[in-house]
Amino acid sequence: MKKHTGILCLFVLFTGMVYSQYCTPTYTFGTTDNDYIDGFELETISNLGSGEGDGTGYTDFTALSADLIAGTTYNIHIINTPFYGESYRAWIDYNHDYVFASDEEIFIGFNLIAGEETTESFTIPLSASSGATRLRIRCSYDGLDFDACTNENYGETEDYSIYINGLAKDLTLFSISDLPDACSFTTNEPISLTIKNNGTEDATGFSVAYTLDGGAPIVEAVVSTLPAGNSYTHNFATGADLSAEGPHTVIGWVIYDLDEYLENDTNAITIINTSTYLTTGFPENICYSGGTVFPSPIAGGGVWSGDGIIDPLTGELDPTLVGGVGASTDITYAFETAGSYTVTEIPYVTYFLADPSNLGLGDDDYADNLDIGFSFSFFGNTYNKLYISSNGFIGFSAGSGAYNNQHLPNNATPNNLIAMSWTDLNPGDEGSIYYEMQGTAPFRRFIVEYNNVAHYGGGGNITGQIILYETSNAIDFQITQIDDDGGDITQGIENISGTAAYVTNPLYNRHPFEMTSRGWRFAVTPCDATVTETINFIDAPVINLIDAEVCSGTIVTLDAGIGAENYIWSTGESTQTINVSASGNYWVIYFANITCHVSDTSYVIVNPLPVVNLGADGLACEGTMLDAMNPGSEYIWNNGITSQTQFITESGTYSVDVYNPITGCSNSDEITMTITPLPVASFTSTVVDALTIVFTNTSIDALTYYWDFSDGTISYEENPTHTFATAGAYNVQLIISSECGADIYSEVFQVTAILNLTDDAIKIYPNPANTFLHIELNTTKVLAVINIYNLQGELLSHKTANQSTDINTSQFASGDYMLVVEENANTICIPFVITK
Numbered sequence: 099m100k101k102h103t104g105i106l107c108l109f110v111l112f113t114g115m116v117y118s119q120y121c122t123p124t125y126t127f128g129t130t131d132n133d134y135i136d137g138f139e140l141e142t143i144s145n146l147g148s149g150e151g152d153g154t155g156y157t158d159f160t161a162l163s164a165d166l167i168a169g170t171t172y173n174i175h176i177i178n179t180p181f182y183g184e185s186y187r188a189w190i191d192y193n194h195d196y197v198f199a200s201d202e203e204i205f206i207g208f209n210l211i212a213g214e215e216t217t218e219s220f221t222i223p224l225s226a227s228s229g230a231t232r233l234r235i236r237c238s239y240d241g242l243d244f245d246a247c248t249n250e251n252y253g254e255t256e257d258y259s260i261y262i263n264g265l266a267k268d269l270t271l272f273s274i275s276d277l278p279d280a281c282s283f284t285t286n287e288p289i290s291l292t293i294k295n296n297g298t299e300d301a302t303g304f305s306v307a308y309t310l311d312g313g314a315p316i317v318e319a320v321v322s323t324l325p326a327g328n329s330y331t332h333n334f335a336t337g338a339d340l341s342a343e344g345p346h347t348v349i350g351w352v353i354y355d356l357d358e359y360l361e362n363d364t365n366a367i368t369i370i371n372t373s374t375y376l377t378t379g380f381p382e383n384i385c386y387s388g389g390t391v392f393p394s395p396i397a398g399g400g401v402w403s404g405d406g407i408i409d410p411l412t413g414e415l416d417p418t419l420v421g422g423v424g425a426s427t428d429i430t431y432a433f434e435t436a437g438s439y440t441v442t443e444i445p446y447v448t449y450f451l452a453d454p455s456n457l458g459l460g461d462d463d464y465a466d467n468l469d470i471g472f473s474f475s476f477f478g479n480t481y482n483k484l485y486i487s488s489n490g491f492i493g494f495s496a497g498s499g500a501y502n503n504q505h506l507p508n509n510a511t512p513n514n515l516i517a518m519s520w521t522d523l524n525p526g527d528e529g530s531i532y533y534e535m536q537g538t539a540p541f542r543r544f545i546v547e548y549n550n551v552a553h554y555g556g557g558g559n560i561t562g563q564i565i566l567y568e569t570s571n572a573i574d575f576q577i578t579q580i581d582d583d584g585g586d587i588t589q590g591i592e593n594i595s596g597t598a599a600y601v602t603n604p605l606y607n608r609h610p611f612e613m614t615s616r617g618w619r620f621a622v623t624p625c626d627a628t629v630t631e632t633i634n635f636i637d638a639p640v641i642n643l644i645d646a647e648v649c650s651g652t653i654v655t656l657d658a659g660i661g662a663e664n665y666i667w668s669t670g671e672s673t674q675t676i677n678v679s680a681s682g683n684y685w686v687i688y689f690a691n692i693t694c695h696v697s698d699t700s701y702v703i704v705n706p707l708p709v710v711n712l713g714a715d716g717l718a719c720e721g722t723m724l725d726a727m728n729p730g731s732e733y734i735w736n737n738g739i740t741s742q743t744q745f746i747t748e749s750g751t752y753s754v755d756v757y758n759p760i761t762g763c764s765n766s767d768e769i770t771m772t773i774t775p776l777p778v779a780s781f782t783s784t785v786v787d788a789l790t791i792v793f794t795n796t797s798i799d800a801l802t803y804y805w806d807f808s809d810g811t812i813s814y815e816e817n818p819t820h821t822f823a824t825a826g827a828y829n830v831q832l833i834i835s836s837e838c839g840a841d842i843y844s845e846v847f848q849v850t851a852i853l854n855l856t857d858d859a860i861k862i863y864p865n866p867a868n869t870f871l872h873i874e875l876n877t878t879k880v881l882a883v884i885n886i887y888n889l890q891g892e893l894l895s896h897k898t899a900n901q902s903t904d905i906n907t908s909q910f911a912s913g914d915y916m917l918v919v920e921e922n923a924n925t926i927c928i929p930f931v932i933t934k
Contacts, residue, residue: 120191120196120198120232120234121198121247122156122247123155123156123234123236123246123247123248123249123250123255124154124155124156124249124250125154125155125156125238125249125250125251125252125253125254125255126249126250126251126252127155127251127252128153128154128155128156128252128254129151129154129155129252129253129254130150130153131181131182131252132150132182133179133181133182133237133238133239133252133253134148134149134151134179134237134253134254135148135176135177135178135179135235135237135254135256136149136177136178136179136180137175137176137177137215138174138175138176138177138235138256138258139174139175140164140172140173140174140175140233140258141164141165141166141172142163142164142165143159143162143163143164143258145256145258146177148256150254151254155250155252155253155254155255156254156255156256157254157255157256157257158257159256159257160232160257160258160259162258162259163258163259163260163261164258164259164261165260165261166222166260166261166262167262167263168222168223168224168225168226168228168262168263168264168265169221169222169223169224169265170221170222171219171220171221172219172220172221172222173217173219174204174205174217174218174219174220175215175216175217176216176217176218176235177213177215178211178212178214178215178237179212179213179237180212181212182212182239182252183209183210183212183239184209184210184237184239184253185208185209185210185237185238185239185241186207186209186210186235186236186237187205187207187236187244187245187246188203188204188205188218188220188233188235188236189202189203189204189233189234189246190202190204190222190226190231190232190233190260191232192222192223192225192226192227192231192262193226193227193452193453194229194230194231195453197453198234198245198246198247199453199455199456200245200454200530200532201451201454204220205218205219205220207242209242224265224268224358224359224361225268225270225296225359225361225362226264227262227264227296228262228263228264228265228297228298229262230259230260230261231259231260231262232257232258232259233257233258233259233260234246234255234256234257234258235255235256236250236254236255236256237253237254237255238250238251238252238253239251239252239253240252240253243458243526245456245458248458263298264296264297264298265296265297265298265358265359266297266298266299266358267299267354267356267357267358268295268296268297268358268359268362269293269294269295269296269297269301269324269352269354269357269363270293270294270296270352270362271292271293271306271352271362271363271364271365272292272293272294272329272365273291273365273536273537274289274290274291274308274350274365274366274367275288275289275290275291275292275541276369276537276543276567276569276570277340277367277369277541282341283340283341283369283371284337284339284340284341285337285339285341286337286339287337287338287340288333288334288337289308289316289333289334289337289338289348289350290331290332290333290334291306291308291331291332291334291352291365292329292330292331293306293320293324293329293330293352294328294329294330295324295325295327295328295329296327296362297326297358298326299326300323300324300325300326301323301324301326301354301356302322302323302324303354303355303356304319304320304324304353304354304355305317305318305319305320305352305353306318306320306332306351306352306353307350307351307352308334308338308348308349308350308351309348309349310338310339310340310347310348311346311347312347316334316336317353318332318334318336320332340369340371341371342371343371344370344371344442345368345369345370345371345442345443345444345445345619346368346369346370346371347366347367347368347444347445347447348366348367348368348369349364349365349366350364350365350366351363351364351365366445366447367447368444368445368447368574368617368619370442370444370572370619370621377431377631378402378413378429378430378431378629378630378631378633379392379393379413379431380393380415380429380631380633381663382631382632382633382634383633383634383635383636383663383690384417384633384634384635384636384694385637385690385695386417386422386423386635386636386637386694387638387694390408390414390415390416390417391414391415391417392412392413392414392415393413393415393431400431400432400433400438401432402429402430403429403432404427404429404430404630405419405427405428406419406427406429407429413429413431415429415633417635420635421635422635423635423637424635424636425634426632426633426634426635427632428630428632428633429630429631429632430628430629430630431629431630432626432627432628433623433626433627433628433629438622438623439591439600439620439621439622439623440620440623441600441601441602441618441619441620442618442619442621443602443616443618443619444574444617444618444619445617446576446577446578446616446617447576447617448563448576448578449536449543449545449563449576451532451534451545451547452534452536453534454532454533454534454547455532455533455534456530456531456532457486457530457531457532457533459486459488459525459526459531460488460524460525460526461488461524461525461526461527461554462488462489462499462500462501462522463487463488463499463525463526464485464486464487464488464497464499465485465486465497466483466484466485466496466497467483467485468483468484468485468486469482469483469535470482470483470484470535470544470566471535471542471544472539472542472544473568474544474566474568474571475571475622476494476516476571476591477514477591477598479494479594481494485497485498486531486533486546487499487500488523488524488525488526488531488551489501489520489521489522490517490518490521490523490548490560490587491512491516491517491518491520491588492516492546492564493512493514493515493516494515494594495511495513495514495515495594496511496512498511498512498515500512501521501522501523501554502522503517503520503521503522503586503587503588503608504520504588504608505607506591506592506599506601506607506608507592507593507596507598507599508592508596509595509596509597510596511596513592513593513594513595513596514592514593514594515591515592516564516566516573516591517588517589517590517591517592518546518548518563518564518575518577518589519548519562519577519580519589520587520588520589521553521560521583521585521586521587521588522553522554522555522585523548523551523552523553523554523560524551524553524554524555525548525551525552527552527554528550528551528552528559529548529549529551529552529559529560529561530549530550530551531546531547531548531551532546532547532549533546533547534547537568539568540568540569541567541568541569543565543566543567543568544565545563545564545565545566546563546564546565547562547563548560548561548562549561553581553583553585555583556583557581557585558581558582558583558612559579559581560580560581561577561579561580562575562577562578562580563575563576563578570621570622571622572619572620572621572622573619573620574617574618574619574620575589575602575617575618575619576617577613577614577615577616577617577618578614578615579613579614579615580611580612580613580614581612582610582612583610584610585610586608586609586610587606587608587609587610587611588601588608589601589602589603589606589607589618590602590606590607591620600620602618605664605666605689611666611670612670636690636694638690638694638696639659639661639662639688639690639694639696640696641658641659641686641688641696641697641698643656643657643658643684643686643698643699643700644656645701646700646701646702646703647702647703647705648702648703648704648705649704649705649706649707649761649762649763649764650679650704650705650706650707650763651679651707652679652704653677653678653679654677654678654679654702654704655675655676655677656675656676656677656678656684656686657674657675658674658675658686658698659674659688660674661690662674662688662689662690663689663690664689665687665688665689666686666687666689667684667685667686668683668684668685668686669684678702679704680702680704681702681703681704683699683700683701683702684699684700684702685697685698685699685700686698705758705761706761706763707765708727708728708731708756708757708758708763708765709727709728709765710726710728710754710756710765710766710767711727711767712724712725712726712752712767712768712769713769714769715769715770715771716771716772717771717772717773717774718746718771718772718773718774719773719774719776719838719839720746720747720773720774720775720776720838721745721746721747721776722745722746722771722773723744723745723746724743724744724745724746724752724754724769725742725743726742726743726754726756726767727742728756728758729742730758730759731756731757731758731759732757732759733754733755733756733757734754734755734757735752735753735754736751736752736754736768737752746771746773747773748773749771749772749773750770750771751768751769751770751771752768752769752770752771753766753767753768753769754766754767754768774837774838775799775838776799776838776839777797777798777799777800777801777834777835777836777838777839777840777841778797778798778841779797779800779832779833779834779842779843780795780796780797780798780832780843781793781794781795781796781797781832781843781845782794782796783830783847783889783890785889786819788825788849788927789821789822789823789824789825790819790820790821791819791820791822791847791849792817793805793817793818793819793830793832794817795816795817795832797832797834797841797843799836799838800834800835800836800841801834801835801836801837802814802834802835802836803815803816803832803833803834804832804833804834804835805818805820805830805831805832805833806830806831806833807822807828808828808829808830808831809822809823822849824849825849825925826848827847827849827891828847829844829846830844830845830846830847831843831844832844845890845891846890846891847890847891848887848891848892848893848916848918849891860873860874860876860919860926860928861873861874861876862874862917862928862930865930865931866930866931866932866933867907867930867931867932868907868908868932868933868934869906869907869908870904870905870906870907870908871904871907871917872902872903872904873899873902873903873904873905873917873919874901874902875899875900875901875902875919875921876901882898882899882900882919882920882921883897883898883919883920884896884897884898884899884903884905884918884919885917885918885919885920886905886910886916886917886918887915887916887918888913888914888915888916889915889916894910894915907932910932911932911934912931912932912934913931913932914929914930914931915929915930915931916928916929916930917929
């Protein structure tokens with residue numbers, strides 16, 4: 099039945115010269131059900147609407163070619179079949195070795211739906227070899243889990259020709275000749291470097307150099323010409339002084355002023371003078387609480403002796419025979435070379451894999467019967483083949499994908515293994531596992547690389563290398579990253595019977611741990627040796643981590659106490675003290691030594707600070723409210739206010755301290771404000787005549803003016819003059835505004851019309867008046883209404899009169915007044931003055 103899985107279409111790019119030297123990908127059904135690449139374009143290659151080909155799933159388009167330049171970025175245009183979703187991947191054989199390696203894949207695999215198009219970018223690396231090579235593009239219906247050569251059910255593969263124009267000048271330091279670890283090195287050990295010319299032009303006038311343990315460089319010129327594509331091995335006239343005991347790091351490089359690609363000019367190795375890496379296997383101080391103890395690692399081939407040793411072959415020690423806690427004993431270990439190792443931490447230096455094989459392993463998987471490429475001795479037995487497990491270990495017996503790691507040694511299978519990071523991993527979820535044999539006899543090396551391999555179910559990844567060395571039979575671990583997912587991890591080596599083992603550290607023997615940028619070597623000890631050490635028996639230590647409740651921003655230092663051989667914190671740190679700034683439970687395991695450890699937990703509560711934000715500095719209106727927020731807190735403002743809020747009326751800087759009485763945490767903020775006053779409306783008026791008044795604005799901080807004369811007319815002038823059409827009482831309003839608000843002010847004005855009478859029609863005297871005002875109406879034959887107003891339109895006196903009358907003005911203040919006489923339909927206004 100067809101098509102049970104999702105979508106898959108793969109691209110592969112080849113760099114070969116004769117196609118028959120490349121693998122030929124196959125398909126069970128190929129393109130017979132319309133699973134194909136319908137379009138491919140790259141520079142001068144334009145192959146659109148190519149369809150299903152001959153149905154086999156492979157189409158040779160090597161007659162189509164494109165020239166590409168190293169260091170340049172290009173776009174590939176892909177058109178999927180219009181019938182089904184497919185998955186795609188692609189490679190270029192950059193080093194022309196007829197193998198599509200994992201680091202030659204030009205983009206991450208992806209899916210396209212039916213008929214979909216995409217454009218993907220890739221860059222030709224500067225290290226790519228010049229000349230003709232291959233590009234292969236594959237599509238598959240059955241998912242992304244495939245490489246350039248696997249058989250698939252449905253899909254298509256297309257090959258194209260590529261010519262890479264590489265760098266003209268490029269020398270690379272290919273390798274440094276390894277020296278086997280030895281019991282005693284001399285002061286003049288031979289050092290040699292192998293250089294390869296990756297450029298398109300011959301190279302002359304270059305030098306080679308090396309440095310030992312960071313010392314002064316040894317530089318020697320190469321007088322001959324190195325043709326393009328050729329290699330050269332330089333044997334230094336000046337050797338290396340490796341006589342000092344311990345590890346030595348040799349860093350070599352090529353010096354070529356014309357070199358256009360410097361990243362491949364340097365290499366490094368580690369060489370060990372092994373004579374001092376022997377111990378009894380017991381820690382100096384043993385925390386004793388009963389029973390017998392064993393040395394760790396448990397090393398075969400040696401003999402233990404001394405007071406308290408009850409088994410000289412295993413080193414089993416009974417502290418009660420020498421007095422227990424408070425006593426000490428001298429233990430001697432006589433070491434024999436056969437099948438035994440010393441474990442040394444070495445500098446972290448990984449090898450570059452030029453053309454690795456990708457195993458494509460899945461969960462709890464393994465690949466067996468893999469050729470090492472040379473004879474390798476492991477615990478005294480010689481092997482030519484091995485297996486690689488997806489769970490972080492390799493071995494020389496029957497293949498195993500066991501995820502349930504062991505504490506080494508353990509006679510239960512699997513045995514005869516090398517565990518860099520034995521735990522439950524799943525490369526099927528993320529990551530890849532590669533291997534490669536490098537170098538020339540008798541100093542070849544077999545490298546296994548776990549590249550970003552995921553823990554099963556998540557929780558981090560593993561990246562590192564296992565290196566096996568020819569001749570020396572040494573084993574290196576180069577650890578880039580081991581993430582701690584909380585599960586146990588085993589790191590070490592074990593013999594074929596599961597009775598002898600060596601670990602990098604007892605704390606890494608089936609314990610949770612993490613590790614970054616560290617190197618370890620298991621070296622076959624090349625000489626017999628005897629070592630004696632004094633062992634002390636002590637009480638279990640007492641540690642007491644503090645609990646703490648602090649405010650955010652406070653650093654809490656947790657101290658496990660001095661004297662431990664190792665510390666393991668829940669944070670992954672391994673120091674006596676750690677600094678924490680977040681809430682949580684923090685535990686530490688205090689290892690007085692591997693036989694004795696105690697633990698404690700600290701409970702840290704980090705309370706948040708009050709969030710105080712008065713806002714940004716700037717302008718504000720009079721009466722703006724400042725809010726310190728955090729209801730229920732205690733407040734102290736710099737102007738003495740103790741409330742949460744306050745209204746500001748003056749420019750200045752305002753600050754507040756806010757204290758949370760529950761958590762004890764405080765915070766503060768300040769703001770500098772320039773205050774704009776609120777507008778205040780007012781005006782005065784001047785009467786021009788009976789119907790016309792001049793209004794003068796006296797408002798404060800006004801930007802706009804709106805006058806309403808209550809007679810149906812308005813004005814936006816600051817100081818308007820207004821003539822009323824008819825007599826009457828008018829409520830004149832002024833409304834002003836600014837960016838801070840508005841205000842209104844109003845007055846009522848009594849406006850009258852002047853009578854059309856002669857000047858002697860009405861007589862008033864005295865004018866100015868004091869205590870009375872006499873009025874004579876010379877033309878009046880009927881009663882008239884006599885009113886007195888002030889200039890603000892207020893009615894002060896109202897009476898009727900015949901031909902004459904007196905009005906008492908003694909109660910009026912000094913000032914200007916208006917006498918208004920109304921007779922029938924006529925009105926006359928006469929101004930007068932009162933003086934006191």
